[in-house]
Amino acid sequence: MTASLTEVADKSFDYVICGEVTTAGLTLAARLSEDPDVTVLVLEAGLANLNDPELLRPCSYGVHFGQPGYTWPHMTTKQRHCMDLEYAWFRGKGLGGSSSINFMGWGKPPTQEIDDIERLGNPGWNWANYQRFLSRTEGFVPPTETVKEQFGLNVDDWKLSINGPLKVSFPGSMSKENMVLHETFLNAGIPLAKHPLDGDPNGAMFGPNNYDPITHTRSYAATAFLLPNMGRSNLTVLVEATVKRVMSDMAENGQYTATGVEFIYASGSHIANANREVIISSGALKSPQILELSGFGKREVLEKISIPVKADLPGVGENVQEHLLVLMNFEVKDDADFNTPDELRDPLLATRHRELHVSGLGWHTTGIVNYAFLPLKAISSRADDIIASFRDKLQKNGWNYPPGLLEQYRIQLERLETGAPELEIISYPGISGGTNPPEPGKRYVTCNAAINSCFSRGTIHATSDNTEEDPTFDPHYFEEEIDMEIVFEFVKFVRGLAHVTPLKDLVVGERNPGPDVQTDDELCEYIKTNLSTVWHTASSCSMLPREKRGVVDSHLKVYSTNNLRVVDLSILPLHVSAHTQATVYAIAEQAADIIKSNFQK
Ligand SMILES: Cc1cc2nc3c(=O)[nH]c(=O)nc-3n(C[C@H](O)[C@H](O)[C@H](O)COP(=O)(O)OP(=O)(O)OC[C@H]3O[C@@H](n4cnc5c(N)ncnc54)[C@H](O)[C@@H]3O)c2cc1C
Numbered sequence: 001m002t003a004s005l006t007e008v009a010d011k012s013f014d015y016v017i018c019g020e021v022t023t024a025g026l027t028l029a030a031r032l033s034e035d036p037d038v039t040v041l042v043l044e045a046g047l048a049n050l051n052d053p054e055l056l057r058p059c060s061y062g063v064h065f066g067q068p069g070y071t072w073p074h075m076t077t078k079q080r081h082c083m084d085l086e087y088a089w090f091r092g093k094g095l096g097g098s099s100s101i102n103f104m105g106w107g108k109p110p111t112q113e114i115d116d117i118e119r120l121g122n123p124g125w126n127w128a129n130y131q132r133f134l135s136r137t138e139g140f141v142p143p144t145e146t147v148k149e150q151f152g153l154n155v156d157d158w159k160l161s162i163n164g165p166l167k168v169s170f171p172g173s174m175s176k177e178n179m180v181l182h183e184t185f186l187n188a189g190i191p192l193a194k195h196p197l198d199g200d201p202n203g204a205m206f207g208p209n210n211y212d213p214i215t216h217t218r219s220y221a222a223t224a225f226l227l228p229n230m231g232r233s234n235l236t237v238l239v240e241a242t243v244k245r246v247m248s249d250m251a252e253n254g255q256y257t258a259t260g261v262e263f264i265y266a267s268g269s270h271i272a273n274a275n276r277e278v279i280i281s282s283g284a285l286k287s288p289q290i291l292e293l294s295g296f297g298k299r300e301v302l303e304k305i306s307i308p309v310k311a312d313l314p315g316v317g318e319n320v321q322e323h324l325l326v327l328m329n330f331e332v333k334d335d336a337d338f339n340t341p342d343e344l345r346d347p348l349l350a351t352r353h354r355e356l357h358v359s360g361l362g363w364h365t366t367g368i369v370n371y372a373f374l375p376l377k378a379i380s381s382r383a384d385d386i387i388a389s390f391r392d393k394l395q396k397n398g399w400n401y402p403p404g405l406l407e408q409y410r411i412q413l414e415r416l417e418t419g420a421p422e423l424e425i426i427s428y429p430g431i432s433g434g435t436n437p438p439e440p441g442k443r444y445v446t447c448n449a450a451i452n453s454c455f456s457r458g459t460i461h462a463t464s465d466n467t468e469e470d471p472t473f474d475p476h477y478f479e480e481e482i483d484m485e486i487v488f489e490f491v492k493f494v495r496g497l498a499h500v501t502p503l504k505d506l507v508v509g510e511r512n513p514g515p516d517v518q519t520d521d522e523l524c525e526y527i528k529t530n531l532s533t534v535w536h537t538a539s540s541c542s543m544l545p546r547e548k549r550g551v552v553d554s555h556l557k558v559y560s561t562n563n564l565r566v567v568d569l570s571i572l573p574l575h576v577s578a579h580t581q582a583t584v585y586a587i588a589e590q591a592a593d594i595i596k597s598n599f600q601k
Helices: 023-032 111-119 127-137 145-151 176-187 221-229 283-293 299-304 341-345 347-358 383-400 405-417 481-499 520-529 581-600
Strands: 012-018 040-044 138-140 166-168 203-206 235-239 241-250 256-265 268-280 324-326 329-332 370-374 423-429 444-451 459-461 472-474 507-512 531-533 564-566
Touching: 012 023, 012 256, 023 040, 023 221, 023 235, 023 581, 040 241, 111 127, 111 405, 127 138, 127 581, 145 176, 166 221, 176 203, 176 370, 176 423, 176 444, 241 268, 241 283, 268 283, 268 581, 283 459, 324 481, 341 347, 383 405, 383 481, 423 481, 444 481, 481 507, 481 520, 520 531
Parallel strands: 012 040, 012 268, 040 235, 138 166, 268 564
Antiparallel strands: 203 370, 241 256, 256 268, 324 444, 324 531, 329 444, 329 507, 370 423, 423 444, 459 472
């Protein structure tokens, strides 16, 4: 049971976690409330949605989009370098945040990319700690010997923790179709990833999911961290409570001390007091807005919306980084022995598969498992020219970039130079979308091209003092031309997979982009009209030294404050080449450790 308003309004708690019943927030709440002597309040804007089969059922990609009970309907602003198009940036709303509706892939970045966080000025944020903290969350359930043998899974080498509460496993049904995709990658010259979840994801791999292999359901922040701890009398969770701002007073040391938060519940404004700390965990899209409405942000932004400036922090809502994906798929021959979930487009079969799921059978026991991570140099003869041209631009215009950004760019260029796997193919049986829609009765196979290291930097800023009004989400897609050059090269490479066996023998041809897309101009237009976020937006409250436009220090404390922290993906200073949920759990676990040790002194 979640709490009622009377249990929260005007009451005091040691820790108030805002906007979180997100991936990071619930993890943190569970860890802090392990100490029975402290009280923890979690305020979440969405519904509880606990034990809801619509969330628990795997292979339900995107079905929650547009449903206000499950997702925020965020949209970007018109993108100047993308034909003025706007893009959907849906996010999970409710207990568990985006972990309640995400696509369940479990992956980890390359070692060096986590070590780069420390290199940027954040002591303690390195690969050794990442692994140590994530091992508290991760509860890997190894596959059976048959599955190991069938798919060549050397999981014994993977160093995954088996003790954490979040179930990580291969889905109940791994099929021969998955093997076809994997073999196609290998035959295309992509090496086998030797340590896919142990710091070296370069190559083709089968990736596990946050999947409970006993119940065949989604394992996420709510099942792992909230449900097992609902009985704790020191943990209070209020849903449908939208945090507006953090209240703070100037302390004797000249810094601000957070005293509580103001939140909206049933159209009324209420207050919850914090004895020790306020922690903002509203995700990369909303955390900057809460900071700005609280008086912590870029002076011009705050003045425009008449918010008194407590601390001028020009990094709030800046340095926003994206993973981009281009939708690509092929049509399967009518007589091919290749099953796909395209049949779920038939309402009768969809009902049948929902029924089958209850018995641990059917499409809802599958997941996305086929990935390949590749360096630019492996897929394009133009790689050196692309890198040299951007390096040249930095030499000429470097002074033009905000403080700290050049250092990030140098690291990104170094990654491209040294063959870091910044490109990713996300592949699965079935169609994902594209200009040419699926035809009834046809089957498809998807090979989306994703770019995990973009140079363009976006912004997210509040445009009014109303917390229920979205801030402007402006990713500045393709503002840096190098991003389009890399995407373009990669899309051409992925198109070539249709000519590689065994995929070649199974498909009639390309469905998207499709045969009408031939010239470079046509391909660029296709890319812009079929571009998607990978839902991994990060870095809007970057953890960096203050002079490099940092928002939080390496203890995740907002600059100029004594006890206000941000704990979610917004603090990641430089994006990593991996799906992001594992990194969010690692951030939350490390944050819990930092906060606990702060009060043990
Ligand atoms: C569609 C989709 C698919 C994805 N697929 C994958 C995948 O397969 N693998 C992977 O690793 N990652 C995936 N991700 C990314 C991953 O799920 C996220 O990076 C991660 O969950 C983000 O966690 P977070 O804690 O930073 O934010 P979130 O989990 O987004 O949490 C933010 C929370 O804050 C709440 N909130 C916002 N504003 C307020 C407010 N003012 N007051 C109160 N509450 C507020 C929201 O309702 C939400 O619950 C996906 C994400 C999406 C959206």
